[in-house]
Amino acid sequence: MTVLVTDDSLLARKSLIKVLRELEPDAEIIEAQNGLEAYEYYCKRSRDISLVFLDLTMPVMDGFEALEKIMAFDSQAKVVIVSADIQPKSQERVMGAGAKTVIPKPISSDKMRTLFLSGLV
Numbered sequence: 357m358t359v360l361v362t363d364d365s366l367l368a369r370k371s372l373i374k375v376l377r378e379l380e381p382d383a384e385i386i387e388a389q390n391g392l393e394a395y396e397y398y399c400k401r402s403r404d405i406s407l408v409f410l411d412l413t414m415p416v417m418d419g420f421e422a423l424e425k426i427m428a429f430d431s432q433a434k435v436v437i438v439s440a441d442i443q444p445k446s447q448e449r450v451m452g453a454g455a456k457t458v459i460p461k462p463i464s465s466d467k468m469r470t471l472f473l474s475g476l477v
């Protein structure tokens with residue numbers, strides 16, 4: 357599987373990738389530093405990318421806009437929001453825009469395992 361990991365924090369990307377690798381050691385991982393990069397990678401590699409992790413607060417293009425653009429490009433896209441911002445309003449907005457689920461930061465092995473077992477992705 358190919359997974360797109362989007363976060364402006366290098367540390368956040370690395371810790372997400374670490375827990376992802378525990379479950380999917382052979383996954384190809386693409387890293388994006390902001391929403392625009394994520395959208396551009398998704399458009400180029402949409403046939404390969406089976407899962408997108410998306411932070412919300414990022415420079416250049418935030419996760420809200422990136423989510424909307426990715427879903428407009430591919431309504432079947434599987435996008436999981438990973439964010440410290442889990443206000444009900446934000447959650448409602450991203451779920452309404454087509455996100456599969458919202459996971460509060462920091463992502464742990466347990467949360468990742470729960471996600472993969474949930475059948476959502």
Ligand SMILES: [Mg+2]
Pocket residue numbers: 363364365411412413414
């Ligand atoms: Mg951020």
